[in-house]
Amino acid sequence: MQVEGSFDQDIDTITDLAVVPVLKVLTMGALGTILAHPKINVISPMTTQLLSKLVFTLFLPCLIFTELGAAVTFENMLNWWFIPANVILSTIIGCLVGVLVALVCRPPPRFFRFVVVMTGVGNTGNIPLAVIGAICHTKNVPFGSNCKQVGVAYVAFSTWIAVIIVYTFVYHMLEPPECEEVPVSVGGVDEEEDPEVQLLADGEEAAEEGNAHPSVLEAEWPGLRDVTAENEHFRIPVLRQLWRGMSMTSQASVLSDDEELTKKVSCMKEPKMMRRLRKVAKRTPLEHILQPPTVASLLAIAVSLFPKSKGVLFGIDAPLGFVDDSFDIIATAMVPCIMLVLGGSLSGGPGKSELGLKTTIGVCVARLLLIPMMGIGVVQSAEYLGYIPAGDQMFKFVLLMHYTMPTAILCGAMASLRGYGEPEAAALMFWQHVFAVFSVTLYIAIYLNLLSYI
Numbered sequence: 001m002q003v004e005g006s007f008d009q010d011i012d013t014i015t016d017l018a019v020v021p022v023l024k025v026l027t028m029g030a031l032g033t034i035l036a037h038p039k040i041n042v043i044s045p046m047t048t049q050l051l052s053k054l055v056f057t058l059f060l061p062c063l064i065f066t067e068l069g070a071a072v073t074f075e076n077m078l079n080w081w082f083i084p085a086n087v088i089l090s091t092i093i094g095c096l097v098g099v100l101v102a103l104v105c106r107p108p109p110r111f112f113r114f115v116v117v118m119t120g121v122g123n124t125g126n127i128p129l130a131v132i133g134a135i136c137h138t139k140n141v142p143f144g145s146n147c148k149q150v151g152v153a154y155v156a157f158s159t160w161i162a163v164i165i166v167y168t169f170v171y172h173m174l175e176p177p178e179c180e181e182v183p184v185s186v187g188g189v190d191e192e193e194d195p196e197v198q199l200l201a202d203g204e205e206a207a208e209e210g211n212a213h214p215s216v217l218e219a220e221w222p223g224l225r226d227v228t229a230e231n232e233h234f235r236i237p238v239l240r241q242l243w244r245g246m247s248m249t250s251q252a253s254v255l256s257d258d259e260e261l262t263k264k265v266s267c268m269k270e271p272k273m274m275r276r277l278r279k280v281a282k283r284t285p286l287e288h289i290l291q292p293p294t295v296a297s298l299l300a301i302a303v304s305l306f307p308k309s310k311g312v313l314f315g316i317d318a319p320l321g322f323v324d325d326s327f328d329i330i331a332t333a334m335v336p337c338i339m340l341v342l343g344g345s346l347s348g349g350p351g352k353s354e355l356g357l358k359t360t361i362g363v364c365v366a367r368l369l370l371i372p373m374m375g376i377g378v379v380q381s382a383e384y385l386g387y388i389p390a391g392d393q394m395f396k397f398v399l400l401m402h403y404t405m406p407t408a409i410l411c412g413a414m415a416s417l418r419g420y421g422e423p424e425a426a427a428l429m430f431w432q433h434v435f436a437v438f439s440v441t442l443y444i445a446i447y448l449n450l451l452s453y454i
Contacts, residue, residue, distance in 0.1 A: 017142055018445035021134035026437055028130075028336055032343020048344045055126075055338045061296035063129070063331035064156040066324055069300035070314045071153035077305070082387045083154060083399070084161035086378070087124060090402045091165055093374055094120030097366050105362040107355055110177045114421045115359060117173045118428050119366050123405040124162040125293070126338045128155045131401070131440065133335045142448060143394045154398040160297050166410045167289050174411075176420040346430055353427035364432055367407060368439035375403025376450070393451045404443050406432035 035042040043051075098119030102112050129152060136147035143151065304310045313320050353360065379399045382388050389395055412425035 013140060017135065017138060017140070017448055018441050020138065021131060022437060022441045022444070024134040024137070025127075025130050025339060028339035029343035029346070032340035033347045034343075035340070036344035036347040043340065043344050048341055051337050051344075052341045055334060055341060057292045059331060059334035059337055060126070060129075061292045062327040063152060063334045064159070064293055064296040065300045066328045066331055067149050067152035068156040068297060069304045069310070069324075071149055072157075072301055072304035074305055077301070079389050080154070080157055080395075082382060083158050083395075085387075086382070086399050086402055087158050087161045087165070089378060090371075090375065091121055091169075093378070093403075094122065094367070094371050096120075097371055097374075098363075101359070101362045101366045105356070105359040107359040111355055111359070111421060111424065113173050113175075114415070114424065115355075115363060117170055117411055118407050118425065119363050119371075121162075121165065121170055121408045121411050122367070122371070122402060123408045124155065124158045124402055126342075126409070127405050127436075128398070128401045130335045130339060131444070132398075135444075142451075143397070147394065150394050151398065154395060155401075156293075156297055156300070158398070158402065160294050162408065163289055163291065163294050163410070166408060166414060170411050170414050171418070174414050174418045174420045176418055342433070346433060350427040350430040351423055353424045355421075355424045355427070360428060360431060363407075363428055364435055367432060368404075368435055372400070372404045372439070372443045375400055376446075378403070396451060397447060400443075400447050404440060406436045 032043060034040060036044075036048065095116050098116035101119050102115040105115070107115050132151035132155065133148060135141075136143065136151060141147045303313060312318055313324050315321065318324065379388070379396055382399070383396065388399070407428065409429065412422075412429050415425040416422045
């Protein structure tokens with residue numbers, strides 16, 4: 001599908017198109033931070049949680065359903081195959097860069113996998129939607145009259161594969177390291193064994209959590225802490241236990257004839273590797289993949305693939321067109337609300353982190369500056385190979401945005417879920433979103449310049 005538009009703007013116009021949209025997004029986020037300040041307290045912690053739930057369960061699904069459903073056709077689905085492929089490719093490239101960052105910056109050994117993930121997996125959902133919405137809400141829209149619809153459709157089509165990556169690859173990469181915890185003693189008595197001390201600590205922690213805004217890690221998964229509290233098995237290191245089991249089996253002594261016969265019969269029933277893979281799949285939270293935004297994407301695709309069902313909901317003469325119009329009205333609240341939530345979540349500052357200044361700078365530089373440069377080469381190569389629809393500038397722009405965004409907030413949510421590097425994830429998210437104001441502006445200007453001469 002091609003997008004109408006003219007790219008004859010001069011350098012000043014392209015600069016305005018890069019700076020002004022980011023300033024719009026920044027203004028909405030800054031309002032959220034100001035209104036969430038304790039002295040103002042217009043957006044209280046409870047309000048932030050409610051807004052986050054509304055965005056996650058209502059506003060974002062409505063936006064995805066209306067825009068993706070109106071744009072999808074069977075032919076478009078065939079032409080869009082490189083969008084999910086690019087998400088996977090950007091993750092692979094980002095993780096390879098993350099390995100280099102970890103080797104150069106040398107974080108504490110327990111954070112090696114954490115650095116790889118936080119460098120490699122970018123945000124393909126809320127922030128790109130906000131940026132594209134701001135770009136399309138300008139006088140000289142660079143991508144034509146259908147800028148917003150097509151841009152949102154492309155971003156929505158990339159979210160489902162990103163969610164699968166987070167709930168499978170990222171989930172197991174952020175497996176907590178096994179370590180023995182030494183209980184802290186107070187006055188010669190273990191804190192865990194003193195009910196009065198434990199009760200006082202729990203009360204102070206509950207009061208502190210009740211007066212604090214939700215962490216930025218919960219911006220895309222409201223109710224994350226409730227899920228974590230109810231499912232302690234998320235914090236059990238699965239892969240390491242299975243690997244240890246394989247090692248112990250390979251190093252075991254020679255078995256007796258009866259034991260060996262039993263082992264052979266067991267292997268005939270189900271190979272060991274298949275049994276271990278089944279255990280890994282069982283411990284993977286696949287049920288959380290079907291979140292409201294993902295369900296909205298699947299429903300939009302299912303309805304729009306068939307012209308008759310699409311004609312019932314989408315179009316001027318659609319019998320149920322009022323449903324689509326209602327969803328469209330609700331969806332307009334998504335961008336301002338998510339930016340208010342993000343601004344309120346960042347109001348608490350970066351917090352404590354054991355990652356180290358050198359590693360924090362390394363992750364931010366790699367994620368915000370180096371990976372976008374590689375993305376330009378990937379997208380240019382894909383166009384040369386014919387993987388990108390000819391003349392579709394928005395398609396290329398969305399592909400480039402996959403490499404430009406900060407770390408996916410869901411990666412931080414996974415760190416919290418697995419109990420592995422949650423403070424470090426919150427600190428990285430804070431600094432990346434602060435510096436992304438400048439890096440995203442720079443690269444949008446570069447991208448628009450590239451697109452203007454293609």
